[in-house]
Amino acid sequence: MGYKAKFKIWRGDNGDGELVDYAVEVNEGEVVLDVLHRVQAEQANDLAIRWNCKAGKCGSCSAEVNGKPRLMCMTRMNTFEETDTITVTPLRAFPVIRDLVTDVSFNYEKAREVPAFSPPVGLKPGEFRMEQDDVQRSQEFRKCIECFLCQNTCHAVRDHEENKQYFAGPRVLMRVAELDMHPLDTLDRKKTAQDDLGLGYCNITKCCTEVCPEHIKITDNALIPLKERVADVKYDPVRWLGSKIGVRKSDNA
Amino acid sequence: MSSSLDIPPASSAVTRTKAKIGVRTLRTDKWWVMPLVTVIVLVSFIAYSTWRAFMNKYYFSEPLISPFYSPCLSDACPPEATLFGWTPFPSNMLGFTISPALFILVFPLGFRLTCYYYRKAYFRSFWQSPPACAVAEPHKKYTGETRFPLILNNSHRWFFYAGLVFNVILTYDALIAFRNADGAWGHMSVGTLVLLANAAFLWMYSLSCHSCRHAMGGRLKHFSKHPVRYKAWTWISKINPHHPRFAWISLFGVALADFYVYLVASDTITNFYFF
Numbered sequence: 001m002g003y004k005a006k007f008k009i010w011r012g013d014n015g016d017g018e019l020v021d022y023a024v025e026v027n028e029g030e031v032v033l034d035v036l037h038r039v040q041a042e043q044a045n046d047l048a049i050r051w052n053c054k055a056g057k058c059g060s061c062s063a064e065v066n067g068k069p070r071l072m073c074m075t076r077m078n079t080f081e082e083t084d085t086i087t088v089t090p091l092r093a094f095p096v097i098r099d100l101v102t103d104v105s106f107n108y109e110k111a112r113e114v115p116a117f118s119p120p121v122g123l124k125p126g127e128f129r130m131e132q133d134d135v136q137r138s139q140e141f142r143k144c145i146e147c148f149l150c151q152n153t154c155h156a157v158r159d160h161e162e163n164k165q166y167f168a169g170p171r172v173l174m175r176v177a178e179l180d181m182h183p184l185d186t187l188d189r190k191k192t193a194q195d196d197l198g199l200g201y202c203n204i205t206k207c208c209t210e211v212c213p214e215h216i217k218i219t220d221n222a223l224i225p226l227k228e229r230v231a232d233v234k235y236d237p238v239r240w241l242g243s244k245i246g247v248r249k250s251d252n253a
Numbered sequence: 254m255s256s257s258l259d260i261p262p263a264s265s266a267v268t269r270t271k272a273k274i275g276v277r278t279l280r281t282d283k284w285w286v287m288p289l290v291t292v293i294v295l296v297s298f299i300a301y302s303t304w305r306a307f308m309n310k311y312y313f314s315e316p317l318i319s320p321f322y323s324p325c326l327s328d329a330c331p332p333e334a335t336l337f338g339w340t341p342f343p344s345n346m347l348g349f350t351i352s353p354a355l356f357i358l359v360f361p362l363g364f365r366l367t368c369y370y371y372r373k374a375y376f377r378s379f380w381q382s383p384p385a386c387a388v389a390e391p392h393k394k395y396t397g398e399t400r401f402p403l404i405l406n407n408s409h410r411w412f413f414y415a416g417l418v419f420n421v422i423l424t425y426d427a428l429i430a431f432r433n434a435d436g437a438w439g440h441m442s443v444g445t446l447v448l449l450a451n452a453a454f455l456w457m458y459s460l461s462c463h464s465c466r467h468a469m470g471g472r473l474k475h476f477s478k479h480p481v482r483y484k485a486w487t488w489i490s491k492i493n494p495h496h497p498r499f500a501w502i503s504l505f506g507v508a509l510a511d512f513y514v515y516l517v518a519s520d521t522i523t524n525f526y527f528f
Binding site: 069205 | 269270271272273274278279280281282369372373376377382383386387388389390392394395396397398399403404407408409410463464466467471472474475476477483493494
């Protein structure tokens with residue numbers, strides 16, 4: 001059974017804008033993105049929305065629904081009461097291009113700062129051999145669909161624009177963790193993570209994990225293990241001494 | 254030809270700004286409940302433990318000793334309450350009487366303060382950094398754990414190791430509580446169960462710790478070369494998601510164990526013996 005839902009959608013250009021009211025039909029089984037498409041078709045032809053797969057796999061339709069960072073295509077309308085007013089805004093950590101479309105190039109710039117996968121010298125593609133047990137742990141991180149909801153929600157940059165130059169954000173640091181755990185990667189990425197990519201800005205408040213639509217345990221399985229690896233080389237004098245006098249084996253064990 | 258649909262490409266030189274929304278959050282749920290509950294519970298625990306740590310009495314009633322006072326290392330401790338008679342600290346310093354609890358509480362306190370779960374709890378609730386996801390924090394500046402004092406949170410592993418020593422001692426306390434008040438073995442009381450439960454909760458809290466997970470095998474690149482450590486890491490990875498639950502249960506457990514010993518030692522109740 002359809003009903004008329006009350007929507008407030010942020011409309012604007014380059015930061016300036018306002019929440020505009022819409023009353024729009026909602027049918028059984030629909031998601032927020034369906035309803036926004038109906039607004040676009042019937043009431044606001046120039047409403048800008050970024051979307052693609054409508055299946056929670058492309059990571060394009062990230063926005064904030066009632067203040068919570070969500071994929072619009074995965075936010076079911078039946079999770080709201082029919083009397084609710086549903087507010088949809090663009091991601092608040094990134095600059096607005098128009099309406100619900102933001103410029104997420106910050107994330108790509110930070111991703112480019114991560115040194116690429118570095119296999120042992122002389123080992124060519126096709127010659128890589130590794131055991132499943134050694135790569136299984138970081139395969140979880142490969143589920144990332146690059147929706148950047150975690151990057152948007154992390155207060156270290158969301159509330160502090162000035163920190164964007166120092167802090168790469170959870171998605172990028174998860175990539176560093178993945179590479180540091182990789183059995184064939186030869187670079188020591190711990191100091192880079194701490195000194196260049198700002199791992200110390202993470203204070204473990206787990207919002208990245210809370211908003212991840214792929215349910216990746218970003219904090220527990222990537223960021224905290226990375227912090228512990230950094231502690232091994234920067235904040236553990238016993239391990240440092242052990243490695244200097246040869247008692248400790250290489251971290252590449 | 255220009256129209257209202259023209260969108261500048263992402264690579265253009267246009268300086269864009271974030272959406273000016275003007276409110277701290279648009280969340281409509283009760284996001285403030287969890288931080289509030291956390292503050293109330295933690296402040297209550299801090300108030301209780303401070304009161305008990307400075308009380309300097311009612312912490313021992315043969316064979317029970319409060320976890321706040323164990324190991325009892327002051328020369329004012331009753332001989333039966335000490336760990337093999339070892340009392341390296343004076344009970345009086347610079348004219349002040351020092352409670353035995355004050356010599357040891359820095360270790361469990363440090364373990365919890367630097368714990369990855371409690372960091373989330375207190376950063377959200379006390380420091381509101383952030384109070385909840387997508388709710389703006391009130392601070393103008395944020396440097397996280399990049400500088401003193403919060404950079405000291407990287408010392409968590411040291412408090413974890415100290416915590417293990419305490420767990421061994423508190424387990425020993427629970428085992429010697431299988432005696433009666435005269436020191437005879439083969440008895441069990443409600444106090445025995447209380448101390449046993451307290452030790453078990455603390456072990457679960459410690460073993461599910463992220464530093465423990467790392468030390469057991471998390472730091473390895475090649476699990477396949479270390480099958481035993483991989484097994485240990487796998488097992489700890491199973492209980493690690495429950496670390497917050499064990500953090501709270503063990504916190505209540507240690508306070509309740511202390512309170513039980515307080516009630517017995519102050520003759521408010523009698524320690525009931527099953528046999």
